[in-house]
Amino acid sequence: MLRQILKNFGSNKVFTLNSIGDHIKSADYSIRGEVLKKAQEIGQELCRSQIYPFKSLAACNMGNPQYLGQKPLTWVRQGLSLVVNPELLDYPGLISQYPSDIIDRSKYLLNCIQGGIGAYSDSAGYHVVRESIAKYIEQRDSVGPSNPNDIFTTNGASPSIEITLTAIIDSLNDGIMLPIPQYSLYTALITLNKGKSVGYYMNSNNGFWSMSIEEMQKALSRARNDGVNVKAVVVINPGNPTGQVLDEENMKDVVRFCEDNRLVLLADEVYQDNIYMPDKKFTSFRKVVIQMNSDLELFSFHSLSKGFYGECGIRGGYMELINIDKQAKDEIFKLGSLMICSSTFGQIGMELVLNPPSPSQPSYQTFIQEKTEILSNLKKNAELMHALFNTMDNITCNYIEGAMYAMPCVRVSKKAIQAAKNANLPVDKFYVMKALEETGIILAPFGYGQDPRTFHFRITIMSPEESFEDLLLSFKVFNDNFHKQYKDST
Amino acid sequence: MLRQILKNFGSNKVFTLNSIGDHIKSADYSIRGEVLKKAQEIGQELCRSQIYPFKSLAACNMGNPQYLGQKPLTWVRQGLSLVVNPELLDYPGLISQYPSDIIDRSKYLLNCIQGGIGAYSDSAGYHVVRESIAKYIEQRDSVGPSNPNDIFTTNGASPSIEITLTAIIDSLNDGIMLPIPQYSLYTALITLNKGKSVGYYMNSNNGFWSMSIEEMQKALSRARNDGVNVKAVVVINPGNPTGQVLDEENMKDVVRFCEDNRLVLLADEVYQDNIYMPDKKFTSFRKVVIQMNSDLELFSFHSLSKGFYGECGIRGGYMELINIDKQAKDEIFKLGSLMICSSTFGQIGMELVLNPPSPSQPSYQTFIQEKTEILSNLKKNAELMHALFNTMDNITCNYIEGAMYAMPCVRVSKKAIQAAKNANLPVDKFYVMKALEETGIILAPFGYGQDPRTFHFRITIMSPEESFEDLLLSFKVFNDNFHKQYKDST
Incomplete structure (x- = not known):
């Protein structure tokens, strides 16, 4: 068979990288790229041994709040569970566990x-x-x-x-x-x-x-x-x-x-x-x-x-x-x-x-309390992050007016740029990889240098509040050491 | 402004049909096309008046079983509801309503x-x-x-x-x-x-x-x-x-x-x-x-x-x-x-x-009963449909070995082809539109004529069992009348 013959020449696949268009191969979605791959490797090693100076990874590379511990809204999950399994509506005692407005809303939607x-x-x-x-x-x-x-x-x-x-x-x-x-x-x-x-x-x-x-x-x-x-x-x-x-x-x-x-x-x-x-x-x-x-x-x-x-x-x-x-x-x-x-x-x-509960409805209090807590935590984190980044060597960070990220700007030495070149990495990725290995914090490199001596990275503001300050402080240690290590001789 | 001037010439839109590629415009997804549009119009009229000889539409155009009354599997919806709202796991009395295996599975998955x-x-x-x-x-x-x-x-x-x-x-x-x-x-x-x-x-x-x-x-x-x-x-x-x-x-x-x-x-x-x-x-x-x-x-x-x-x-x-x-x-x-x-x-x-419950687990009986009932209903419908279509004038229908559809073949007269031409429709769509107006049954036209005097339509086998035979019988009346009306004079 033709296929057997080709196989002997080592080219038996029909569908290969060569047959895929450049428009596909060059579509780059950096949020889920090499850095994440490295993070997954580290994650697996963390289960086995203690070769890293941290206990767990902090996935600050994506806006993924519930992954980082944010609780879902009670109103939303109660409503969804009823729409998913309407038999719950017939359960004795449900009425004492779920407020009447979410029961009514679910019935309305199902209808x-x-x-x-x-x-x-x-x-x-x-x-x-x-x-x-x-x-x-x-x-x-x-x-x-x-x-x-x-x-x-x-x-x-x-x-x-x-x-x-x-x-x-x-x-x-x-x-x-x-x-x-x-x-x-x-x-x-x-x-x-x-x-x-x-x-x-x-x-x-x-x-x-x-x-x-x-x-x-x-x-x-x-x-x-x-x-x-x-x-x-x-x-x-x-x-x-x-x-x-x-x-x-x-x-x-x-x-x-x-x-x-x-x-x-x-x-x-x-x-x-x-x-x-x-x-x-x-x-x-x-x-x-x-x-x-x-x-x-x-x-x-x-x-x-x-x-x-x-x-x-x-x-x-x-x-x-x-x-x-x-x-x-x-x-x-x-x-x-x-x-x-x-x-x-x-x-x-x-x-x-x-279409959340209105102020007169029984679910309102919980809803507004959860909403306020989540948004005020994000606000607190945004402020803390802005303040702390601006205390770190060679980092400046703009105000975080909205969304879920800080985009600090890092100014690096010629020596750091050379070290990145030696490692065959763009300097932003070099820095982000080092941060990952030393702190467990996963960041998204964001190049963006109008100035070749600066780059940016993106970090989410949603790490769990309890450990958030510690996380940033461990990052500060990493960053300040990085700049010491790669300081240009004057 | 340029835009104002253009507006006066009646060409103020930038993004129009002209600016969209032919590859998009000619991508035709017939399952959700003109026939469905007509059905939606009829559906709205049905609420207001009684001009049609049927009370409701039968959506036999798509493989959409739950829309037609098939119940979801208890095992699936119980598990989903727990994963959606894990707080249910803490509810007193849940254990008496949900079998232990689905509770265990949900906990395992959440973990x-x-x-x-x-x-x-x-x-x-x-x-x-x-x-x-x-x-x-x-x-x-x-x-x-x-x-x-x-x-x-x-x-x-x-x-x-x-x-x-x-x-x-x-x-x-x-x-x-x-x-x-x-x-x-x-x-x-x-x-x-x-x-x-x-x-x-x-x-x-x-x-x-x-x-x-x-x-x-x-x-x-x-x-x-x-x-x-x-x-x-x-x-x-x-x-x-x-x-x-x-x-x-x-x-x-x-x-x-x-x-x-x-x-x-x-x-x-x-x-x-x-x-x-x-x-x-x-x-x-x-x-x-x-x-x-x-x-x-x-x-x-x-x-x-x-x-x-x-x-x-x-x-x-x-x-x-x-x-x-x-x-x-x-x-x-x-x-x-x-x-x-x-x-x-x-x-x-x-x-x-x-990964359904195994025979030794408490959910198994219900699961297997529901599964068997659904599949045996589908089988019964498939057999009934095959038998009934083959009693209808100018229709032949192959055995329905699997999947969810019958594909009857309709042989039409020259007169019917001419009538479709006059109505500016391909003959399969012409027939399917007539069927819709006279029976409320929504079908999918499927052209496919190696022989220009025949065409096919697709009909799902999942109409609710109670009314299924009636539905097919009303269709038989329509079909047999259609062929009488468009009989070629010999």
């Missing part, structure tokens, strides 16, 4: 969904869930109704983003503007869709990250001069990884920028509930667009994974399409429908989070 | 997953779940161990199929062989990935659907003569929509065909638990490949949506990669990891279904 959560929903999601989402949006923005038919639910925000980019990028020459630094899902998906990432720099000034229309204009002009057909702008607000919270004036400028340059706006607003600075508040791009009476084409993404709810594993999310051409919207929704429907469990989770 | 289901799992899925899947595969096939590291969990089987096709199709000229008729997800995804669908006909002989290597060879030769670079073959077993269950001899031929022609095999095995004919049994391609000592590159897809469990909305599924080049596997898994991880809830559901 609206034929066949329960084991049946496929409409492709866009249950109508009852999309109505709740629309009501939430309406109350959040106070600028008129949102239409449930403009909402499409997906398994987290990631598939919404994927569908949107797949529909927008049509040729090798199509470009999407992205903040630098950005959440690496965007570059990975643009690469996968054979489009071009057009980065615009975030400004870092006086301890704050900010968006600059000037930088955006510069990036756009450069790309258009290079012949790139720039079609859309991604704005992440509150920022990932930079944590900035945009104010309305800044947002109006972004809207005008998109209008003037005929760009679609993709607003990643998954951290809308994560604001830590007292003088900051979240404003949606939808609100700004409607207030400006603009007809800017806007996609807004939201997720069940972040906020104070932090239900990452459940995979709930949605996109809202505003001012999008009807036929184009139909194509987007058709793309979404190829996967039949999003997780019904995720949809119900989204409903419970966005 | 294995850090942070519970609200935390992201590994991209491929929890290790404990992949171990269970591997154990299930091992016991199913009895040809040696399966490796948890070759398994990747996804939200249903659809994303597994999407990821695989995305990785395999690299140029406009790459082709994937598909059965005709086939499950439309495949053509939609191939179109979306800008590849070429290379159809091979299923044979319909003596009341049975079967696969013919001769037809496959014909289709392959034709495509290769046309310059198509055929890379893989999709086999759906048990068949969707054709319901055939392949025997081992036939499968060995398929494996040899793939080997000889250097093709990767994509085995869609989501109906592996749905077999209705006493002399048939499911054999996995993995088993055949290993028994033949072949190194054929094989992807196998499985899902939580079908079988006797029918948990469609939950979105659980996985793929197993067998004999796949290590680096190519890494790329496939990386593609999967872009969506971070599959629904943890779906993963747990998969674990509970594939």
Whole structure:
């Protein structure tokens, strides 16, 4: 057989790296890359021996709050358990354990969904869930109704983003503007869709990250001069990884920028509930667009994974399409429908989070207490982290206005850069690997050097509170030693 | 502003149908197309008035058992509810309501997953779940161990199929062989990935659907003569929509065909638990490949949506990669990891279904009773449907060996073809629309005419048993009238 002959020549596989396209091979999703691999190795060794100076790993590389000990909301899990197993509703004594409002809500939801959560929903999601989402949006923005038919639910925000980019990028020459630094899902998906990432720099000034229309204009002009057909702008607000919270004036400028340059706006607003600075508040791009009476084409993404709810594993999310051409919207929704429907469990989770108990209901006290505790812990951590990083050698850290991350900037010596080169690693990865080996803290390297002597890393602010300060102090020891070890001789 | 000026010319949208690629616009997913739209309209009218001769719609267009009244398995929903809300484990009295084995299993699973289901799992899925899947595969096939590291969990089987096709199709000229008729997800995804669908006909002989290597060879030769670079073959077993269950001899031929022609095999095995004919049994391609000592590159897809469990909305599924080049596997898994991880809830559901209670455990009796009842109902329906369709004018229906559908063949008059033409519809859609308006039964039109005077439609066998015979009898009235109305004058 041909196959046998080829086998003898050692080339018996048909499907190999060579047969896979470059657009796939070069799609890099750094959050789950080499550093995590190393961490997994260390994790396995930790079970067997004590060769590391720490007892356990601290997964500060991802916004994964429940992994780090954050408790799920009682309201959400009680409701989900009833919708999952409606027989619980008939159990004697349940009424004394579950408040009446969550029992009522679950019955209401079960009543609206034929066949329960084991049946496929409409492709866009249950109508009852999309109505709740629309009501939430309406109350959040106070600028008129949102239409449930403009909402499409997906398994987290990631598939919404994927569908949107797949529909927008049509040729090798199509470009999407992205903040630098950005959440690496965007570059990975643009690469996968054979489009071009057009980065615009975030400004870092006086301890704050900010968006600059000037930088955006510069990036756009450069790309258009290079012949790139720039079609859309991604704005992440509150920022990932930079944590900035945009104010309305800044947002109006972004809207005008998109209008003037005929760009679609993709607003990643998954951290809308994560604001830590007292003088900051979240404003949606939808609100700004409607207030400006603009007809800017806007996609807004939201997720069940972040906020104070932090239900990452459940995979709930949605996109809202505003001012999008009807036929184009139909194509987007058709793309979404190829996967039949999003997780019904995720949809119900989204409903419970966005339509929480009201102050007069029995679940309210617990709900508001849990919500407040989670958000105030995050705020405390954000402040502590900002303060502590700024005491460490050669580190500066901007204010963490929102989202879930700090993005400290590290200035390194020539000697450290040389040592990284010798280890065949970029300097940010070199540093992050060393930190991992010495402290057990898993960080995400984030390159981003306008200045070749500096780099950034991303660290979540959600480590369990009790050990959080110790964790940061062990990191301080590592960092200060690192800079001593690689100090340039003067 | 430029935008204002353009607006005055009526062309103010940036993102329109014109800016969307043809590969997207022509990706057609017929299961959820025009017929369903019409059904939704009728559904809304049914609430308001009595203009239709039926009281409710029967959604026989999709394999969606719980939507049609099938009850979820107690074992699965009890386990899921505990994993969703572990506080239930502390409730007094739970032990008298839930058997001890499901309590133990839930505790075991919760113990294995850090942070519970609200935390992201590994991209491929929890290790404990992949171990269970591997154990299930091992016991199913009895040809040696399966490796948890070759398994990747996804939200249903659809994303597994999407990821695989995305990785395999690299140029406009790459082709994937598909059965005709086939499950439309495949053509939609191939179109979306800008590849070429290379159809091979299923044979319909003596009341049975079967696969013919001769037809496959014909289709392959034709495509290769046309310059198509055929890379893989999709086999759906048990068949969707054709319901055939392949025997081992036939499968060995398929494996040899793939080997000889250097093709990767994509085995869609989501109906592996749905077999209705006493002399048939499911054999996995993995088993055949290993028994033949072949190194054929094989992807196998499985899902939580079908079988006797029918948990469609939950979105659980996985793929197993067998004999796949290590680096190519890494790329496939990386593609999967872009969506971070599959629904943890779906993963747990998969674990509970594939690792059910053993005969000595307290949940076993209920589990086996529910399983038997569901499967025997499906079997009864399959037999009834096969018998009844064959009493209807101009309809022939093959045996339903497995899966969840009948695929009756309808022979129509020239007059009916002309009437469809006048209504500007293909004749299968014309017939299916009429059936919908007159009986409330939603069917999936399936064209597939090697003979221009015949077409097929797909109908699920899972309508609720009580009304199932009535439903089929009302359909018989419709069908027989249809053929009377459009009888050619002789």
